[in-house]
Amino acid sequence: MLRIVGKFLRQNWWGSHADMLLSPAVGWALLSTHIGQTLVFTSYDSLFWYRPVKRPADVVMVYLDEASYRILQQPLNAPWDRSLHAKLLDRLTAEGARAVVFDIVFSDPGPTPEADALFAQAIRDNGRVVLAADNVPADYGMGGMVKMSQLFLPYEPFAEASAAIGLAEIRPDDDGVIRLHLPESSDDPFPSLAWATAEFLKADTAADASARFQERWVNYYGPNQTLRSVSLYQVIEEDHTITKGWFKDKVVFVGAGRFTKKWNERKDDFPTPFAEQTGGGKFMSGVEIQATLFLNLSRQDWLNRLPRSVEMNLILAAGIVFGLGLLSCRPLLAFFFALLGITVMAYGSYYLFVAHRYWLPWLIVAVAQIPEPLVGCLVYNSYKYYLEKRMV
Secondary structure, three states: OHHHHHHHHHOOHHHHHHHHHHHHHHHHHHHHOHHHHHHHHHHHHHOOOOOOOOOOOOEEEEEEOHHHHHHOOOOOOOOOOHHHHHHHHHHHHHHOOOEEEEOOOOOOOOOOHHHHHHHHHHHHHHOOEEEEEEEEEEEEOHHHOEEEEEEEOOOHHHHHHOOEEEEOOOOOOOOOOOOEOOOOOOOOOOOEHHHHHHHHOOOHHHHOHHHHHOOOEOOOOOOOOOOOEEEHHHHHOOOOOOOOOOOOOOEEEEEEOOOOOOHHHOOOEEEOOOOHHHOOOOEEEHHHHHHHHHHHHHHOOOEEEOOHHHHHHHHHHHHHHHHHHHHOOOHHHHHHHHHHHHHHHHHHHHHHHHHHOEEOOHHHHHHHHOHHHHHHHHHHHHHHHHHHHHHO
């Protein structure tokens, strides 16, 4: 009996052909189901870890941060005095800012009508202000089974004075990271805030109305506070570090800055592909993400994912090559070829990302499809060696 089994194993037929089927099946299962979601997400995230940080100079962030709350004596649980926003706009108008984008939904009248009137007039005088609307999900019906959303528009005097309105909504993945631009739909009452800004500024991308519905992946330029930024109090109190002309020809995004809170108390902070070790921290403010989305559109450097058919064929090819190849090698040689395959996948994916702005779920091949037949090779050869010793 041992002789028959030994001869069968020496032919190496059953193992290689079984793995030729198993390896693609593993890859397809990970790509198509929730099981492989972590590998897919990490395939995207990991590409940013080693790419040098980019710092686009055509956008400036103005943060309503903790220092501004404290110095300007604004309440944490109530709307800001809108005369402060008017002062900000007056300076940006005087300095010739290219556009001003508020990632703040001014949906209701403020505490004082006089401040609202000043703000509305400042918006009108500037003529280049983009305001935010918000689409907030809401559940109706028994058990919340019917999903609907509620639209919050800017207060009418502000909306009438603005140059454009866009949706401030962003949709994170299951782990909280924003990886996709807001999926646009012809049914939406407004385009996204980033698209509305690009359209107002006549960016080449926004010239084609149908391009609005294209799938785009976020191309982060770096971790938190990569984009040039300043606190609101520094702008309206004429801080000497913010010299005259600082905002000339810049697109200025205004919104909440990051706050020192516990992770489960964050309101407008989102995790990014960057780890804490990259500097600046893992979390990024929502307004900086909005500015990043706009920059992707204006610079036409968003990311694309390889078509699904290409990914499936890649996984099929990798399964056949490594399923057949590694089982046909001795363990040491199989280990060498597996390491080589992982290296080629890693560097190939990084090159595709840096040179052509494409990404693919490369970790499914590198972490699952290559190690699986390698382990099979080691187990198979160990068992074959054991049987041959028994036969001797």
